[in-house]
Amino acid sequence: MDNFNIIESIKKSRSGISMSLSSDLAHQQTWMQKIGLTLVGIGLLIMLLAFVGVSIPASIGLASALSLMGIGGVLYSRDQYAGRPIGIKNNGNTFAGISSRGAIAWIFTIVITGFYVLLYWYPSVLGLGKDGAANVGLIALFDPLSYFFKGKPASEWFVYGTLYTLAILVMGVKFIAKYRHNKYQIIRTLSVMFFQLGFAFLIPEILSGLRSPDAAYFGLDMKNLWPLNYYFFHDWHFSAMLEGGNLGMFMLFLGIFGILVATPVLTYFYGKRWYCSWVCGCGGLAETAGDPFRHLSDKSMRAWKIERWMIHGVLVFVILMTAMTIYMRFTGSSRILFIDAYQLQSWYGFLIGAAFSGVIGVGFYPIMGSRVWCRFGCPMAAILGLLQRGFSRFRITTNGAQCISCGNCSTYCEMGIDVRAYAQRGQNIVRASCVGCGVCSAVCPRGVLRLENGPTEDRKAVHVRRDMVDILDPDLY
Numbered sequence: 001m002d003n004f005n006i007i008e009s010i011k012k013s014r015s016g017i018s019m020s021l022s023s024d025l026a027h028q029q030t031w032m033q034k035i036g037l038t039l040v041g042i043g044l045l046i047m048l049l050a051f052v053g054v055s056i057p058a059s060i061g062l063a064s065a066l067s068l069m070g071i072g073g074v075l076y077s078r079d080q081y082a083g084r085p086i087g088i089k090n091n092g093n094t095f096a097g098i099s100s101r102g103a104i105a106w107i108f109t110i111v112i113t114g115f116y117v118l119l120y121w122y123p124s125v126l127g128l129g130k131d132g133a134a135n136v137g138l139i140a141l142f143d144p145l146s147y148f149f150k151g152k153p154a155s156e157w158f159v160y161g162t163l164y165t166l167a168i169l170v171m172g173v174k175f176i177a178k179y180r181h182n183k184y185q186i187i188r189t190l191s192v193m194f195f196q197l198g199f200a201f202l203i204p205e206i207l208s209g210l211r212s213p214d215a216a217y218f219g220l221d222m223k224n225l226w227p228l229n230y231y232f233f234h235d236w237h238f239s240a241m242l243e244g245g246n247l248g249m250f251m252l253f254l255g256i257f258g259i260l261v262a263t264p265v266l267t268y269f270y271g272k273r274w275y276c277s278w279v280c281g282c283g284g285l286a287e288t289a290g291d292p293f294r295h296l297s298d299k300s301m302r303a304w305k306i307e308r309w310m311i312h313g314v315l316v317f318v319i320l321m322t323a324m325t326i327y328m329r330f331t332g333s334s335r336i337l338f339i340d341a342y343q344l345q346s347w348y349g350f351l352i353g354a355a356f357s358g359v360i361g362v363g364f365y366p367i368m369g370s371r372v373w374c375r376f377g378c379p380m381a382a383i384l385g386l387l388q389r390g391f392s393r394f395r396i397t398t399n400g401a402q403c404i405s406c407g408n409c410s411t412y413c414e415m416g417i418d419v420r421a422y423a424q425r426g427q428n429i430v431r432a433s434c435v436g437c438g439v440c441s442a443v444c445p446r447g448v449l450r451l452e453n454g455p456t457e458d459r460k461a462v463h464v465r466r467d468m469v470d471i472l473d474p475d476l477y
């Protein structure tokens with residue numbers, strides 16, 4: 001068979017394996033994938049029609065839209081990876097418009113950021129009924145599900161929570177199919193799917209439906225961990241806990257225990273991954289729906305410098321705001337010099353709580369990678385990072401002698417860490433920003449990287465490659 005025929009026969013075979021990094025097989029979809037994409041498209045179309053005001057019977061419309069998108073996504077993922085070799089797929093990453101900052105990526109970014117802007121500031125455009133009026137449009141489409149859970153019409157946050165959970169579940173299945181050779185990835189992904197579905201969606205929705213107003217209030221937000229829950233100490237929230245009966249006291253205890261005990265202890269034993277890659281909803285979305293964009297994180301030194309200034313700047317902001325809030329509670333005065341506590345709270349809510357974590361954090365996945373918020377803005381990640389760097393048993397060990405410098409690890413590190421530079425020197429990776437996703441290790445073809453918890457002594461060790469001593473600056477060691 002001549003070369004042309006070999007290539008043609010590989011193209012025709014669905015399970016054909018190309019060793020080329022630039023194989024055009026990446027752009028060939030099976031019939032099943034085309035059907036899957038069609039189902040997803042129809043599901044989105046139903047939502048679009050509802051959004052523009054076309055009258056659709058809500059129960060049938062919502063059930064069809066959600067199930068079509070779910071089934072379509074799973075069908076697509078199944079054929080994307082089933083029957084293909086396990087391990088990392090570089091195929092098409094630098095060609096596909098959506099994952100290489102092409103036109104589709106920009107359109108996607110505009111649509112998602114636009115959706116967030118409507119959600120936060122103009123929910124009536126999405127159809128939220130004002131002053132007791134009935135919902136219309138997209139939000140009315142979700143009314144039947146909302147009535148099912150809590151006996152009242154949907155809010156914009158119910159719509160958001162449902163779509164967010166669906167995205168994590170469907171893209172979680174895709175992620176598991178992709179990394180099915182790696183037990184750590186499978187368990188970690190099941191964990192974020194479980195926490196999103198149970199603790200971030202079902203339990204709060206069911207609590208909100210209970211008759212007790214306390215349950216309804218605390219059901220609104222189970223994520224009671226300061227500083228992620230930046231309003232934990234705000235007057236209205238703190239008073240609600242104090243006056244909220246047994247459930248209120250439980251939430252207060254849980255919050256204080258989480259801040260003072262669970263966070264430092266778990267981070268000491270496991271690093272920040274126990275939260276950022278196993279539990280957190282933002283991390284859950286980044287790891288599943290954000291997976292196709294993880295290689296877009298900026299690996300430059302400049303980005304690392306900006307990252308440290310920004311994330312610690314947000315941490316200082318939230319500490320200052322919280323200190324002012326507590327001061328205000330004890331003294332009754334809302335001002336220190338020219339700083340007004342209420343103003344600080346509203347700036348933080350607007351700039352960090354809404355614009356950064358939502359609009360930029362998710363909307364910019366296709367341009368800046370999937371962990372923009374976690375890397376540059378999350379105050380919880382900042383605290384966990386400081387603990388991880390200074391007081392933790394977690395590190396990624398590197399067997400430098402095995403490294404072939406392929407760069408897969410650095411490419412797919414969503415936090416922009418140049419993992420290869422550590423691997424080449426045989427140096428343990430102890431970085432505040434590492435969320436312990438383990439993808440660097442999963443994509444390494446030589447088994448160089450291991451996520452480990454061990455003794456705190458010597459955790460930043462360098463195991464020098466003998467053959468590199470001459471060419472690298474010995475002072476580095």
Ligand code: SF4
Pocket residue numbers: 396412413414415416417419429433434435436437438439440441
């Ligand atoms: S260094 Fe590895 S484990 Fe840490 S964030 Fe990057 S890819 Fe994930």
Ligand code: SF4
Pocket residue numbers: 402403404405406407408409410419420423424443444445446447448449
């Ligand atoms: S550590 Fe592994 S993935 Fe990273 S450059 Fe070396 S061989 Fe490649």
